[in-house]
Amino acid sequence: MLELSAGLESAHSLPIPFADEPYNHLKTFGEIMSSQSLRRLDAGQHLFHQGDSDRNIYKIESGLVRLYRVLSDGRRQIISLRFAGDILGFESAAMRDCSAEAVTSVRLRSLDQTSAYRRLRDEPALAPELVSLLSQELENARGQIAVLNRRSAIEKLSAFILELHRRQGESDSVEIPLSRSDIADFLGLTIETVSRNLTKLRTRRIIQLPQIHRLLILDLDGLEALAAGECENW
Amino acid sequence: MLELSAGLESAHSLPIPFADEPYNHLKTFGEIMSSQSLRRLDAGQHLFHQGDSDRNIYKIESGLVRLYRVLSDGRRQIISLRFAGDILGFESAAMRDCSAEAVTSVRLRSLDQTSAYRRLRDEPALAPELVSLLSQELENARGQIAVLNRRSAIEKLSAFILELHRRQGESDSVEIPLSRSDIADFLGLTIETVSRNLTKLRTRRIIQLPQIHRLLILDLDGLEALAAGECENW
DNA sequence: CGAACCATTGACCATGATCAATGATTGTGG
DNA sequence: CCACAATCATTGATCATGGTCAATGGTTCG
Numbered sequence: 058m059l060e061l062s063a064g065l066e067s068a069h070s071l072p073i074p075f076a077d078e079p080y081n082h083l084k085t086f087g088e089i090m091s092s093q094s095l096r097r098l099d100a101g102q103h104l105f106h107q108g109d110s111d112r113n114i115y116k117i118e119s120g121l122v123r124l125y126r127v128l129s130d131g132r133r134q135i136i137s138l139r140f141a142g143d144i145l146g147f148e149s150a151a152m153r154d155c156s157a158e159a160v161t162s163v164r165l166r167s168l169d170q171t172s173a174y175r176r177l178r179d180e181p182a183l184a185p186e187l188v189s190l191l192s193q194e195l196e197n198a199r200g201q202i203a204v205l206n207r208r209s210a211i212e213k214l215s216a217f218i219l220e221l222h223r224r225q226g227e228s229d230s231v232e233i234p235l236s237r238s239d240i241a242d243f244l245g246l247t248i249e250t251v252s253r254n255l256t257k258l259r260t261r262r263i264i265q266l267p268q269i270h271r272l273l274i275l276d277l278d279g280l281e282a283l284a285a286g287e288c289e290n291w
Numbered sequence: 292m293l294e295l296s297a298g299l300e301s302a303h304s305l306p307i308p309f310a311d312e313p314y315n316h317l318k319t320f321g322e323i324m325s326s327q328s329l330r331r332l333d334a335g336q337h338l339f340h341q342g343d344s345d346r347n348i349y350k351i352e353s354g355l356v357r358l359y360r361v362l363s364d365g366r367r368q369i370i371s372l373r374f375a376g377d378i379l380g381f382e383s384a385a386m387r388d389c390s391a392e393a394v395t396s397v398r399l400r401s402l403d404q405t406s407a408y409r410r411l412r413d414e415p416a417l418a419p420e421l422v423s424l425l426s427q428e429l430e431n432a433r434g435q436i437a438v439l440n441r442r443s444a445i446e447k448l449s450a451f452i453l454e455l456h457r458r459q460g461e462s463d464s465v466e467i468p469l470s471r472s473d474i475a476d477f478l479g480l481t482i483e484t485v486s487r488n489l490t491k492l493r494t495r496r497i498i499q500l501p502q503i504h505r506l507l508i509l510d511l512d513g514l515e516a517l518a519a520g521e522c523e524n525w
Numbered sequence: 526c527g528a529a530c531c532a533t534t535g536a537c538c539a540t541g542a543t544c545a546a547t548g549a550t551t552g553t554g555g
Numbered sequence: 556c557c558a559c560a561a562t563c564a565t566t567g568a569t570c571a572t573g574g575t576c577a578a579t580g581g582t583t584c585g
Contacts, residue, residue: 126437130520134437148426149419154433178415184408185383187418191425192382198432199388203360203368205439206479207574210541237564245440250541252565269550269564286364444573471532484573486533503532503582526585533580542571549564555557 086186089176090116090144093166104146104157104165111153113167116144120163121234125242126155135243137197138235140224144190147173161234205245208286213244214254215284218264222274231272258283320420323410324350324378327400338380338391338399345387347401350378354397355468359476360389369477371431372469374458378424381407395468439479442520447478448488449518452498456508465506492517 095118098104105111107126115122117139124137124145136155139145145157149170177183204216217240221231233240237248244251258264263280265273274280282288329352332338339345341360349356356373370389373379379391383404411417438450451474455465467474471482478485492498497514499507508514516522 126433128437128441128520132441134440136433136436147422148429149422150426150430154430174418177418181412181415181418184411184415184418184421187422188381188383188425191422191429192384195382195425195429195432196384196388198429198436199360199370201436202370202432202439203362205436206368207362207366247542248564249543249566253541256565286362481574482532483534483575487573490533528585529583531580531582533578535578536576538573538575540572540574542569544569545567547564547566549562551560551562553558553560555559 086144086173086183086190087116089173090114090166090168093168096165096167098159098163098165100159100161100163102159102163104159105153107153107156109153110151111146112170113146114144114170114173115146115157115165115167117141118164118166120165121160122157122163122165123160123235123239123243124155124157133242134245135239137194137201138243145194147187147191147194160239210244210246210250210254211257211283211288212286213246214240214251214258215280217244218272218274219280219284222277229274229277231274233270233272318414318417320407320417320424321350321378323407324348324400324402327402330399330401332393332397332399334393334395334397336393336397338393339387341387341390343387344385345380346404347380348378348404348407349380349391350400351375352398352400354399355394356391356397356399357394357469357473357477358389358391367476368479369473371428371435372477379428381421381425381428394473444478444480444484444488445491445517445522446520447480448474448485448492449514451478452492452506452508453514453518456511463508463511465508467504467506 093116098120104115104122105113119141121141122139122143122145123135124139125133125135127133137145138160139157146167147170148154173187177187204213208216218231221233222228225231235243237251240246241248241251255264255266258280259266261279263274263276263283265275267273327350332354338349338356339347351373353375355375356377356379357369358371358373358379359367359369361367371379372394373391380401381404382388407421411421438447442450452465455467456462459465469477471485474480475482475485489498489500492514493500495513497508497510497517499509501507
């Protein structure tokens with residue numbers, strides 16, 4: 058089994074049964090993941106690095122994780138942001154194709170793929186959920202491709218804010234747990250362009266920026282129009 | 292798919308979760324697909340459309356398929372190109388998140404997902420291959436994200452040519468089964484920029500263009516240097 | 526042969542990158 | 556607790572890349 062931090066949470070986690078035992082009490086992967094012991098990472102710590110042979114599946118209980126690649130010229134491309142509730146790392150490959158790093162402090166659970174496959178063998182009905190998890194990541198990546206290409210900075214940024222808004226329960230007050238540099242590397246822009254366009258949104262009364270990592274949406278419709286590229290005269 | 296995949300080729304190998312079990316007698320997913328009946332599509336015909344509830348898995352025996360989305364402003368983004376030998380459409384979702392269209396005439400086989408899952412229930416050992424197939428599409432999409440962002444037109448185009456080169460068995464003569472418009476929509480450029488940069492490659496003696504859909508690589512090293520962004524003075 | 530479509534080339538322009546300076550925020554040691 | 560350094564964010568000036576508009580050339584197919 059894994060060497061996970063033996064916090065008080067692990068006292069509540071289920072013992073790992075023998076492979077031949079039935080798992081009737083655990084019907085979904087989500088439940089199986091939730092029964093694993095909790096681990097804690099500080100901001101900046103890595104779950105795994107690009108090229109690692111790490112074979113774990115992770116479920117984020119709280120916090121934010123970025124998946125990124127470093128290009129040959131040294132620039133960083135953030136491939137995906139993973140929020141609380143997301144599962145990541147299910148892809149089967151000899152090596153990790155990107156690095157995973159905690160953006161904020163993160164609580165997560167992990168399960169090694171071998172155990173996952175063993176459970177799948179015993180409970181084939183889990184397969185559709187497994188496929189669904191990977192499909193969601195694929196859909197996520199494809200959406201990112203569509204956003205990155207041929208969209209203006211203001212469209213990218215508006216769409217990004219709306220995504221944060223959505224993932225934080227539609228509250229008008231949106232927390233931005235990322236630095237400007239993270240946003241830039243995610244959207245394929247520079248920090249200057251991110252900053253300039255945030256200012257633009259601010260002066261047009263679309264948003265307010267009470268704190269650097271906190272944002273207030275003043276005009277949701279306007280923001281959505283911008284994200285959809287419906288505003289020409291900007 | 293394009294750029295970083297070179298160092299991650301081995302990442303596509305199948306995991307072997309139960310090393311103690313005899314694996315050899317088990318059918319692979321590829322074999323199951325190959326036993327399905329052959330279908331033929333002309334260029335321009337669709338396998339499925341974005342929004343369809345189609346639930347088939349496809350294996351391309353010959354030809355080229357493009358997966359694309361149409362953005363809200365009407366522009367097309369090609370998400371992925373699928374070549375002979377590739378399997379596609381495994382993602383589980385209520386609706387297709389993109390359209391799949393034959394670029395050339397295509398021979399393919401299909402299998403509905405329900406049958407696939409039934410197959411998987413009988414042979415749970417197929418699961419790793421299934422996961423691997425989806426993982427490859429995910430890796431592909433992530434590579435595309437890395438290429439699209441913050442790379443110059445000449446880098447994108449060089450990487451694209453090298454990818455075609457690689458997928459066609461490293462021959463110096465590369466067939467380009469796509470129109471300039473397809474290349475543009477795939478790389479996130481305009482047809483004019485594609486054309487101009489092809490001309491640039493031609494005048495610098497990196498390639499020749501004997502026919503519109505045929506290309507000859509004269510200087511492979513130079514092309515690779517360009518794809519890696521190692522040339523400043525262009 | 527002409528029509529339709531695709532590709533190439535040119536002129537011009539807009540968006541966002543780069544370079545540079547200043548402000549704001551955070552962290553550290555005296 | 557303050558002072559200083561370091562990091563991060565904002566703003567400005569300039570420039571280059573690639574998009575847009577437009578004209579021409581080439582290919583294919585009836």
